[in-house]
Amino acid sequence: MLKYTVRRLLQSLVTLLIVVSAVFLLMRLLPIEGYFGDGYDKLSESQREAVLQKMGLLDPWYAQLGSFYAGLLRGDLGASTIYRQDVPVLQVIAPRIPYSMRFGLVAIAIALVAGLAMGVSMAKHKGRAMDKLWTGYVVFVNAVPLAVYLLFIQLYMTELLGLPLLFDKYRPSSWILPALSMSLGSIAGYAMWMRRYMVDELNKDYIRLAMAKGLPRSTIMVRHVMRNAYVPMAQYLPASILMTISGSIYIESLYSIPGMGGLLVDVIQRQDNPMVQGLVLIFSSIGIVGLFLGDLLMALFDPRIKLAKSEASR
């Protein structure tokens, strides 16, 4: 286990290094006008030069990359240029992290519970009305773009249930819809994994033997089938983390949640380059860390994983 952890940790660190460098260098491709906001036309050529010089944007790229890493080690991601002028990027982002974290974790927890319950009920009523109903749900969630159905949930569910349209931190009822929306996609994913697992497992010989010898169905379920169910659960976890991150960007913006996802949409629309860069780096890091933790959890549950070599088979 230790060997696997260390190897996977090193891999994640290398990935992080590559991704951070790639994002930084890609951001250098942007036209320099982006760093001035509305004031670009008012400045003279020499004033522009001076500003760029101060920001270090005229240095060769490797020098910029070096000073960027030096800043990163001090916890300095640069300063916002447009969104909140000259305020350090981290200072803008920091108060928003708890919101995103809370929503993301709650969404993953809801998805786990609801998805597994749905998968079990699908397998139990295989081929009957319940199975078809939930399959319809899974098809709908996978086939209709998230950007479309989440919009309709916000529009009609708020009216139907009398819930607030936008997020308000003093009204707990305004938390319900965003958290549910974030988990819808993952629920479908968990349900499909769980259904496939249950159907496969129930056809295995040891279950048939258990039935033949007259064990009650509930005992078979609890003692045999459910005990191994953490495998499909853990297998889908990494994908569900990535999906929640993607969903949160859209949902936070829709419901005006003061989290990082909504902020990213905001600063993209206002073209605040240092903020975009900082947030993209943070989101990529969350992705990498999330997958790392997900893989560790998987290895903890399923001893076969740390023995197998191919990470790509996931």
Place this chain on the structure above:
Amino acid sequence: MIRDSISAGPMSPEAIRAAADGLDPALFEPAAFDASAGERGGYSDYSYWRSTARGFLKNRVALFFLVLLVALLAFTFVQPLLPGQKSPTKIHIDPATGMQYRNVEPCAEFWFGTNTIGQDLWSRIWSGTRTSLMIGLIVGAVEMLVGIGFGAIWGYVRRLDGVITEIYNVLNNIPTTIVLMLLSYILRPSFKTMVIAMCATGWLGLARFVRNQIVIIRDREYNLASRCLGTPTRRIILKNLLPYLVSVIMLQTALSIPGTIGWEVFLTYIGLGLPVSIPSLGNLVNEGRQIMMSPELRYQLLFPTVVLSMITISFYVLGNAFSDASDPRNHV
């Protein structure tokens, strides 16, 4: 000759050499690849595509969506040629008052009504569907080519496996949304940007599927036999391996089209979509979203999303049904 001497007991090296000299040297040349021999086989009534069609036609739901999708696609591309269709970008003006026909409810003149600046929603929806489908088809085709090519090399060439797997692990760690947003942010919003950004992210999944399948089947006995008989690698990949992958490839490609349409809507929402002058499903949904708080104008959001959902659901269901039908394991 040799066998006789072996059975007779141990031989001296000279005796072996003498026995071997008597053999025809041509027997020890590698055999050349014979294309006609490669096609030789026993008689069978089995036809892959006929079995696929039979499996597909049995699926009633899939047939329904097939008819729906074909009708939708045909109509989308025929619509501008029909008589009495309006331009999707023309702003209609009331001749009596000189004012624009703003937010006209659906009526005989404007079948789906008009939008906030007086453009005909009916023709905008079909024009937008054309744009979004174009993006979807181009991206799907590129993903298929790159995904299959990359996946085949990744799975078949052992020496590259480790390197490409590492590259894959790096790319797979970053949420697709973030990559898409970053690429469209750096390039200027345009049709080309959108296609490039989506092509850059989409092939990864298909390449991995193809790679995993190839790793599973490349060392089966029939492939070992082929390799021993001197079949060129290209032919092994094309004739022995890829036919096995038809179902996976078709599924991934069919699912990539609704995926692309969805990403287009998302990118438009965050302001990185196509210019507003080009009608697309993303632009239409976004325009509808901006006025969704007034219930009497919601038709402007409803109509585009209904058309969009019909297309994406059809592609999704058809892709799954075709993948089931074309999987040789499901054939009788």
